[in-house]
Each structure stands twice: as structure tokens, then as C-alpha cells.
Amino acid sequence: MGDMTDVETTGAWLSREDLDNARERLPILYVNAVPVRVDDRGVVTHLGLLLRADNDGGIGQEVVGGRVLYHEKIRDALARHIEKDLGPMALPRIPVSPQPFTIAEFFPTPGVTAYHDSRQHAVSLAYIVAVVGDCRPQQDALDLSWVTPEEAASMAVRGEMAGSHGVLVRQALAHVGFPV
Amino acid sequence: MGDMTDVETTGAWLSREDLDNARERLPILYVNAVPVRVDDRGVVTHLGLLLRADNDGGIGQEVVGGRVLYHEKIRDALARHIEKDLGPMALPRIPVSPQPFTIAEFFPTPGVTAYHDSRQHAVSLAYIVAVVGDCRPQQDALDLSWVTPEEAASMAVRGEMAGSHGVLVRQALAHVGFPV
């Protein structure tokens, strides 16, 4: 889920060992952001997908996301992960309401829900975030591509998205009124 | 509800007589937009309120709104009414999702719901819309003022808002996480 470097950047809060320990004991709070380009009527024209090596040795398309830190607001976690994944010039429009379009429950055991994460039980608050600036893939992302809603829906169906991100993308498309 | 000039601008669709006739027979579809200023974390810092003569001879603060026309998309109705009320340079960020924060049912009979409109049965899809440009009150509005969420909540409680717009404003504040 794209936060493999969280430990380094947040060493003050939690060591790798402590985080691994917590991951076996507690649900870990995440945020996901589906980055989109919109026209001046608010219609989604493109979704941004990050090509990334996943936790199981493959590569796949993912959306933005990562852990919420101790004493960090959800809005700030969203902004931080968007900057971490898309760069400092992405100019995201963080949503005005804290209500996510869905809550994605990632379980370490496959099949419990539609979402799977072999490392942990993560509960992700998922938002659609319009970005209006210049986006560049950062850190561990190999590429950032902008695809139309139709293309994103097709890629999700064909299983080209890492882990459970295809499910998340289609939930997002449904939420904006696109016929998934 | 701020659309007294709808007939003139949309004469091709419906005459005043036909509209009056329909208003006695059918629920009329409206949109409302609560215009807000946000900071770069999506936190609402101000709400825009229009001072306007209401239908009952008083004046009061209102939010943006008006009728959805035949063969008009909701997004387009929102954009049109924002331009009509705030001017062509308001630069609204029309929401990506068609899901409103509430559905306000205005009844001609007081007390049926929390919303009242003496002229008609109107069902309004209500959205929060961030505007980033230059806003100027248009047409029948006497003034446009930007108030903090705290001020807006107080004004709503004190009954300084026209008709049922105080209720709508507090619903909007609750939706963005403000403690109403």
C-alpha cells in the first residue's frame, strides 16, 4: 500500500520493530487517495495511477496511500501522502468533508473482505482528491500514468492493479457516477 | 430561494404561467450551493452569504440556489446558479460526486419539514462548493459577506438567515465536521 518508507520518515514515533509488533496486534489506520484530474464542471477526466513494486514481488498500478501517524489529522495524512507519492507541486484539493467515499478493510487473510494486505490488518479511509498541479512520481514509484475513467475501469477488471487497488478504483468511479 | 429571475432567463422552456401552474402540481427540483473558502488542507475558513429580499417581504442571508431546468445536468445547474449569484469570476470547484450533503425538502405548508417555501414544493440537492476566485453579488442580492463557520452558526441560531437557509447552513457545517 505504498508506505514502505514510513518508518524511516517517522522514526520519532515508532521503530520498525515496534511497528511490526503493532501490526500483529492492532488494526492500522490508513488513508488512500485516488488522484483525479477534473474539468471545470467537476467531471473526472483522468485518474492517476502509480506503477509500483508490490509487497509480493510483482509490479502493479496503485493509488496514493499510507499510514496515519500518531497525533496526525486525516487531512494532514492525506496531504503528506499525496506529496510523498506525487511530489510537492501536485496542488491537491483536500476534500472539505471528512466523510470518505468508502472504508476499505484490508485483511492479512485473503477472502475476508475484497481487500487484502499480506502484512497487516489495515483500515483505510478512501478519498477522491482532485490535483491541479504538476505531478511527478516519487521514491519507490516507477511511473505515474493518467488514464481515463474507461481505461481505469478496464485495467481494474483485467487485474492490472496491485493488490486490491482495482477494487478501490472501481468504488471511486462508481462514487463519481461513472457506470462501472 | 433566489431564483426569481429564472423565468426571464429561461423563457424558452417555461412561461411564468406554466411555471406557476407546475408549482401547484409537481415538486420542483432545485440545487443549493453553500459557497465556502478553504485553506490548503481543505478546512473551511469562511462561508459566503447573500443578503437578499425574501419572498415574504423581509431581508435575510441566503446561500446560492435555484431551479434545475429541463435537460440541464445538476453540475451545470450548480455552475449556472453560482455564476448567477456570485458572478462569472467565482471559479467554483464543482464537486466530483453527485452525492449531496443533504436533500432539503421545502414544503409550502410550514412545519412539514425543517424547510419552508411559501411558493412551492421544492426538493433541493444541497452541495458545499469551494470558490477560489473573485465573487461579487449579482442581480437581486444586496450584499455578499464572508463569515467564519462560528459566525455562520451563530447567525443561523439567531434567525438572521432567510427562510430555511439557517438550517441548511448548519447541516453543511456539520457535514464538514464543524461542531454545530
Added chain:
Amino acid sequence: MGDMTDVETTGAWLSREDLDNARERLPILYVNAVPVRVDDRGVVTHLGLLLRADNDGGIGQEVVGGRVLYHEKIRDALARHIEKDLGPMALPRIPVSPQPFTIAEFFPTPGVTAYHDSRQHAVSLAYIVAVVGDCRPQQDALDLSWVTPEEAASMAVRGEMAGSHGVLVRQALAHVGFPV
């Protein structure tokens, strides 16, 4: 959209001629209800689909729906159409919040949105409604079948649903967290 008998039952409000006239001039307010069976954890186990002759001479699966009448609350319109389509013993659990899972904009011109209705411009507030009683197809419905979310998603993809009801069903499935 399953309300061909609205005129007869509501003759006091609007004649067939007046309704036809209004349908050429104004967006008509609708409600749709996707009837579901749930287990004791709120998980949707089945969706109810009505087999019905559509407006274009074919037959197809539809969800519950129809017009909102003058001076009728949305909750009451939902309850009335559920009783009209599923019978008086359906025991629906009308949602506590007026927020729909989507707003479906049916246009008479195909392709404007994902929803099409050759007769009119209808704007439908769409809700998911759990029913716990005994449901029987009424009036113009040929059959009522209960299908699993997986079956409903497949039927929607295969185009077995009338008009745009397949889109509506998949939006509903996405909203309840089913991987469409």
C-alpha cells in the same frame, strides 16, 4: 422506470395530459429503491429485481421506483413505491438519512449521462432499502427474483437489466462495499 400507473392512482394531482406536458418542460423528481435482504451483520445477501415490460417494448429486470408527488415527502414516496411494487407486506426499513447513495440523472437523449429514459428528463434519488417481510410482485411486474450480489453484478454486465437499471444496481453494490 416502473410508474406507468402513477397517473391513475394520483389523478387528483395531475392529469395524463398535464403530466405529459410537464415532462416536456421540467425535470421530474423520482425515487429509486434497490430492495435488499441482509443478514444480522447488515451484509447484503440478495437484491430483489422486478421483471417488467419496459417503455420500449422489451422486458428486463428493474429495481423499485417512481415519481415523487406534489406535497409528498421522499420517505413517503419511497414507502409508497415499495408497497406498489413489492406488496403491502414487504416491511421496508426506510433509511434514516435523506442522503441517497447516488443521484441518477435520466435524460431523454441517450449518452448525455449513463442513465436514459426516452419519455422524460427524470432525476432520481436512489436508496438501498432492506426489506424483511414477504414480497410479491404487483401490478405490471411479471416476476420478482432475489439474486446474490455476484449474480446481480453479472446480470448488469450482461445487459439483462432494463434501461439504465444495471448501472444503478452496480452503483448500489459499490456503495455497500461489494467489489463491482
Added chain:
Amino acid sequence: MGDMTDVETTGAWLSREDLDNARERLPILYVNAVPVRVDDRGVVTHLGLLLRADNDGGIGQEVVGGRVLYHEKIRDALARHIEKDLGPMALPRIPVSPQPFTIAEFFPTPGVTAYHDSRQHAVSLAYIVAVVGDCRPQQDALDLSWVTPEEAASMAVRGEMAGSHGVLVRQALAHVGFPV
């Protein structure tokens, strides 16, 4: 927030010491449920409030809530806490959608958000849950009272609710369309 006995019932997952440790390092995932009675049109007639000693030595009215455990689904956490607080015969109608009406961010530092919890940084997914059975206060609750929406709004304004539960109750009332 009403989960002081979580450790005992879930000892297999996390010791008191480990939980205390995690609470200083990670946001802890919670659920809250505002229990309501509804009429057959889905209109909220009463809210259920638990009288409870809070963490700071006072007593106040609270809604249902507590921690989400490792490998526990949100629906199951909701059902478990409702049973823990209202008894095994409450017959809750767990919501069909995972979308909460709000996300309440409780910070250990007062004033960061509208929600405060001196023990921890807790992020709560908050739902409105209709209960149709027989409710009895359990464990640490001194009393359970059912109040009308009007009474609940007044109590929230007068500060009779523990911690930040007054804010949560008013957000819930706004979400169901009650004029807060």
C-alpha cells in the same frame, strides 16, 4: 469512550501494557454507534444515551462505542459494542454501507479538533444504528435513557454529554435531517 473493559475481554490480542504502549504511538481505531428508535417511515423518534462515569471522574451521557480489534470487521465491532453496551436483545440494524456519517478524530490534546480523549489519539468511524429490540444498560453504564431529537440537541448544547459525545450526537442529528 466506553471501552474500559476492552482489555479484559480481548486479552488474547493485547495486554493492558501493550495497549497503553500502542496508545502513545499509534492512532487507535474506534467505532461509535448512535442508537436510535425509528418509526415505520425511518424517521428518528428517539436517541439512546448511556449515563456513564467518564475518564476524568465526572459522569455524562454517551453513545455506544469502543475499539476495533485486530482481525475484526467494522460491522462485527459495531455489533459487539452494541451488545456490550445495550445487551444481547437490542436487535440492531447494522448499516448496509461501510460509509460512516462522520469520522471523529479524538486527540489527546484539547482543541486540535472538536473531539477530545485524554487517553489517546482515537479515530472513530461513527454510524447511526436503529435498534428494534429490548435494550438494557450493561457493565459500567449507570443508566440508559431514550430522548427525542429535540431533547438530545438541547442536552448537547447544555454540555450534559461526556467528552465530545455532544458534538457527535449533533452531527448525527444533522445527518438524519434534523434541524440542529
